[in-house]
Amino acid sequence: MSTDAEMAIYGKAAIYLRKPEKERIEAQNKPFDAKTACYVVDDKELYVKGTIKSKDGGKVTVIVNDTKE
Numbered sequence: 001m002s003t004d005a006e007m008a009i010y011g012k013a014a015i016y017l018r019k020p021e022k023e024r025i026e027a028q029n030k031p032f033d034a035k036t037a038c039y040v041v042d043d044k045e046l047y048v049k050g051t052i053k054s055k056d057g058g059k060v061t062v063i064v065n066d067t068k069e
Contacts, residue, residue, distance in 0.1 A: 040064055 007014040019027075039047040040062055050062040 038062060 007018055010017055018024075036052045038050050038052055040050040042048045042064075049065045051065060053061040053063050055061075
């Protein structure tokens with residue numbers, strides 16, 4: 001993991017290349033279930049995060065995160 005001193009060589013662009021420490025720690029502490037997490041094709045965003053709700057034969061029902069679809 002790079003430190004702030006190592007990122008200093010990138011100057012003003014450093015803030016765009018790496019998230020703040022607090023935000024990274026919060027993301028690392030979120031629970032993640034690899035069996036139900038997936039990505040779904042979306043027209044606007046290309047891919048969006050989803051959660052598998054059920055599987056029935058060859059069909060999978062997915063709830064798209066951050067939307068009501």
